[in-house]
Amino acid sequence: MRHHPHPEPAAGSAVATADPRDPLPRLREELRTGERGLSEREAARRLAVYGPNQVRRRERRSLTRLVSAQLLHPLALLLWGAGLLAFVAGMPVLGWAILAVILVNAVFALLQEHQAERAVEALAAYLPEQAHVVRDGTARAVEATGLVPGDLIALEEGDKVPADARLTDGALELDLSMLTGESAPVDRVAAPAEQGVALLHEPNLVFSGTTCTGGQARAIVFATGGHTELGRIAALSQRAPRGESPLEAQVKRVAWLIAAVAVGMGMVFLLIGALVGLPLTDALMFAIGLLVANVPEGLLPTITLALAVGVRVLARQGAVVKRLSAVETLGSTNVICTDKTGTLTQNRMRLQAYWTPGGGAVTAPGEPPPADLTRAMTECTTVSYDEAGDLRGDPTEIALVTGGGPDLPARLAARDDGRRAVFRFDARLRLMSTVARRGDHLAVYVKGAPEAVLGRCSGADRQAVMGVVDDLARRGLRVLAVADRDLPSGAGPPGRREDAETGLRLLGLVGLYDPPRPEVADAVRRCHGAGLRVHIVTGDNGATAAAVAAEVGIGVPRLRVVAEAEKIHDHELDELLTGDAEIVFARSSPETKLKVADALRAHGRIVAMTGDGANDAPALHQAHIGVAMGRSGTDVAREASTMVLTDDNFATIVTAVESGRRVYDNVRKFILYIFAHAVPEIVPFLVFALSGGLVPLPLTVLQILAIDLGTETLPALALGREPAEPGIMNRPPRPSSQGVISRDMLIRAWGYLGLVSAVLVMSVFFYVLWRAGWRPGDPTGAGAPLHHAYLTATTATFAGLVTCQIGTAMAARTDHASLRQVGLATNPLLLAGIAFEVLFAAALIYLPSFQRLFGTAALPADVLAIIAAFPVIVWAADEFRRYRRRARAVTPAPSAPSP
Known part of the structure; x- marks a missing residue:
């Protein structure tokens, strides 16, 4: 996580050392900006120091170097030699055919060089073209690339955030999915910073590339270009060029071996021919024959074709592989790090169980909970119908409203008519609340993580309730607590969520079940039979993830659960990953994925890593096989990945591993055939x-x-x-x-x-x-x-x-x-x-x-x-x-x- 977001060239200036978590007056002082914003002259000076507000791309290698690298590849050199021999032997048609093979392979390889750059270009697409900024006291539209630290910007519904900024007044609803992968919008308000929370979860910060879905606010820019969170992701995504795959490296060694043997034998037979008195022309012809016999003219195109066939087969099976050599890398994969929701599971939540303080636990899928719990579950959602008449919204909320019984349209209509305020889900608080009319007064409805809701309830036996929570979680259920509170008659809706979410009455617990995909258990068994280890890296609760792991067979010979994966230290991570257990990394962030990928690579593992959010891009790039989700993934994740799953299915990864093994075996088969x-x-x-x-x-x-x-x-x-x-x-x-x-x-x-x-x-x-x-x-x-x-x-x-x-x-x-x-x-x-x-x-x-x-x-x-x-x-x-x-x-x- 970034602590000093400002560029080095001006490290001695106040602007370069400003911390967005500082109190607002101090931040204004350090950024040297006020209510009138920066002057145009000061903005121009800072632009010269900090550079344009754009995601920087690594300098490209020249076309000449790229072409020469392909034409001078060892196998290409052998093909050049084979072509020359064909011309020497008086067979120009064969010679030209071999030269055509060299050029086709070179062009194909050049196309693969653009993958990392395309990922960065996809990140850059998130930046708006123009931004609304206050300079010299006047609001105006400027090119977003011209923003600098200290600029005062205006944001409203529909705008893309042009740079990382601190809110000075107003409030916004923000879509952070391209950074966090979470689809639910979050609230951002001009409020003091909170200690001990991650930068992305600060309540008063907005980030470059995200989208405002509601509200109005003004904010001071504190980071631009490569020093934003978006720029940091881009830098991590291209921090190192992709290395050669095992097959690419081995083919080079094989090519040099073949060349050495062919040339060496040709020289030996020239010498033998001279010693036994053969005419020089005959000796040369024999040497050429030996070279032709040793050089496998069809090896490179045959390898290329075998990999291309593997790519086509995988595409039909739901895995789009973007680099030919990745097919072979899949065959040597020995660790798969997978998300849980949507990859191991169907991402189709349903109400499986509920518990009420007076009635105990009930496990009866399809049986609605008591009326007061059902109403609260419905009220505390934002689910709606789309134009096709299907439910639209978060899968968890859809499960809540559908679990309340068959009268859903009437309940949603009543919810919308009576609603007075919404405090959307806050990942930091792990709560959501609404205010709605109930009879002659208003009521507050709250849902969220049990420990968060219980902390705001009065009269609840916390120890007993958490015992029920643990029991439901061990059964693989995602547990939410639901509570309410009546407001005094005549009182209006609270203006702040902290005033609403207090003095609550616990209505009950609901257990939601996201069933595993039916084919995953067999796929996991195939992984274990093939010697692959499977780890789960998820933002979910550890007990819930462990239950899903047990249900699909992950945890052989034993399962370890890291309850707070974000807090794990590198030495603990090394110890875990070098043991014999399969691991659930719970409450993980995208940074956790990158740490896990780095650690596994450092220990010599060949890693496949799944991801869907833009901030998963560094981990997808760092893994040998980055696996992006085709349905739920962002464009940035898909561009940074090596393979895209069109069905978001874990079993497809295992199928791809099998296909990679088959391709590698087949490469060995035709090399054996040619060598024999x-x-x-x-x-x-x-x-x-x-x-x-x-x-x-x-x-x-x-x-x-x-x-x-x-x-x-x-x-x-x-x-x-x-x-x-x-x-x-x-x-x-x-x-x-x-x-x-x-x-x-x-x-x-x-x-x-x-x-x-x-x-x-x-x-x-x-x-x-x-x-x-x-x-x-x-x-x-x-x-x-x-x-x-x-x-x-x-x-x-x-x-x-x-x-x-x-x-x-x-x-x-x-x-x-x-x-x-x-x-x-x-x-x-x-x-x-x-x-x-x-x-x-x-x-x-x-x-x-x-x-x-x-x-x-x-x-x-x-x-x-x-x-x-x-x-x-x-x-x-x-x-x-x-x-x-x-x-x-x-x-x-x-x-x-x-x-």
């Missing part, structure tokens, strides 16, 4: 070079390009659409430090899938040559007797690689489960991709024009029969490996002791 082909593509060059040319080259560079950019691409893209593997939400979140490429993945790609594929393709290559009578060293060039056999052998190697890709694709579909559990046909896109690569390979092998370009020849029936078995062999080898892993993972149950 490096070994069978490199081994032919290795055999050729190490044999000193005695073994002819089993695979040509153009054939490798045809595989990497032709047959391989569609199955890789299809793996990005793979359904979730069974048990995906029954494993703990992966550590954020875990790389997308692991040691186990490399062993599987190179040691199993790659090695088996290499053995198979080299076997069919030698089979074709030996069947034709070839011996090491025999000439196979153009014009030689064995040339056609050599073309057939290289074609068999090419076709063998394609069929091994099919087996690899099927094996890559699962990491733990068997293919039988997943189902053979559950990814129709993969089947279509496999069909395409078979047809593409057949065209290269059997069409004469492609035969001349790629050096292929038609394959005989026996060779086709051998190659047709390769997919089953590759898949079976990996299936056996996964079977052994599953068998090792099953620990035998201990045997029972013998009797």
Whole structure:
């Protein structure tokens, strides 16, 4: 919370040190302003010192720097290299296609840079264009950006407050929802400051960006621009740029690893070629072939597409994700901090129970309370009918009036006819009261927090009543106390609320129930099964929030309740969050959310945080995944967030986490698929070079390009659409430090899938040559007797690689489960991709024009029969490996002791 709201440049001046909580005469003296306001000359001088009254935006990086950062990304550099190799290899169409991919990815990434700036622009939209100010004793309209500390401004119903100010006279009803998230208007009056209350709850302060819904007042500006509460939120929202997601960081590391391996192997084979006496042109061609074999040309667009697919799927499920990389971040989330009302619950209050001093507690939903309690409940509301005939107002008040029985229209009409005064709900006092005619006199009706109402009642047994309150709260009910007081006959309505809300008679207690959403309990169970911890951060009562937590299953293995979360210290917060309990942070403020997000990040957790108010924006920005409410949230919260829930439903967050895990798994699947082909593509060059040319080259560079950019691409893209593997939400979140490429993945790609594929393709290559009578060293060039056999052998190697890709694709579909559990046909896109690569390979092998370009020849029936078995062999080898892993993972149950 801000204590010194004034800018540093004038720290030595009286204006810069003025405290809005000071007595009004002292504040006027320090701000050097009177009834005539500032002079125009003084206002101009202060404007030069303090700057314009606008939300400042962080300086943008230049377009050149943004573009260069995208074009020089490690994967982009690899794609530049792949494009160059395509041009060198005489395939300009492929080269231009790769360059197009680079540019499309760069443009897309640039669009993501504007998210934080858009959040600040949404905040700036709350500021009015003009303000009514008194200068040189004359009221005038000025540009709101020209306001300075010390200005005397006039406010009335419908105005937006242009700066933080202290009321000097009059009273206002103010909508603070964009700062506090609370929909009920609050009263602001020109009165002395109160000690021990938060700045936002001071009764005499108004804040920039809020709206006057009633009344008239004048006020002295004490903070402008970035030093207002609105400016503070903007500064917190952009205090640090969004960091890389785990996947973004890991892809960069993978890209550098691939580049290092590709370049290193190319240089090694250049040296080997020179040592074995290969001509320089041949050695260069072999090096280019190795680079092409190592560079995964389709990796970056495939990752982008997999994330984009995840975004589209989530949008259909009610979660709009604004950054592609956030889909993957969701998959590594291990803590969810959620609001209660409207997110865990339906935000549809209903009267569940009531208690009267003479009648005891009654739990009978649908049964109206006694007449005097029903009348007071109705009188102390502002609920009305809208044009469509539906009730409009606060959900709590709607529950009160509907719980009073079926004669609601008549009761509301009588309420409006007899009403004489309204003292709206005050969050500081936690009370609301009205004055209305009752018979031949006026009566005061009051509702509010039980402890606040009881403090103004006479004759009530406070200890007994609070015992009933605790019992109702433990049942998950929101408890309100209702009281009244008769005014003397002929007396008018009290002018001040403190005169009205005294000497009350307690009529009873009402327990309101906001039922949990029916799908939340299952979603919480899925969270616990997936190793996620769920904390509740709410402004509600601790007992009520704890009851809701227990009802939906939050609190495993145990539940801790922080009754006054605003007062918790950082070291206590650290101790709580590093324990094994799930926590309810009750009576929380938006600052509490930011503290919780900061603490969890400091302890290495990946955090998803929900919020709806404008002052939730800093916490939403600080969390790895800021989750804004699409229905009840403000524009500022939605702009500062990473994800917007169109249904405001906690279960949608859990669905998004599952989708994030699926996307990450699929990224690993197609990386495995792409990596597995490096070994069978490199081994032919290795055999050729190490044999000193005695073994002819089993695979040509153009054939490798045809595989990497032709047959391989569609199955890789299809793996990005793979359904979730069974048990995906029954494993703990992966550590954020875990790389997308692991040691186990490399062993599987190179040691199993790659090695088996290499053995198979080299076997069919030698089979074709030996069947034709070839011996090491025999000439196979153009014009030689064995040339056609050599073309057939290289074609068999090419076709063998394609069929091994099919087996690899099927094996890559699962990491733990068997293919039988997943189902053979559950990814129709993969089947279509496999069909395409078979047809593409057949065209290269059997069409004469492609035969001349790629050096292929038609394959005989026996060779086709051998190659047709390769997919089953590759898949079976990996299936056996996964079977052994599953068998090792099953620990035998201990045997029972013998009797």
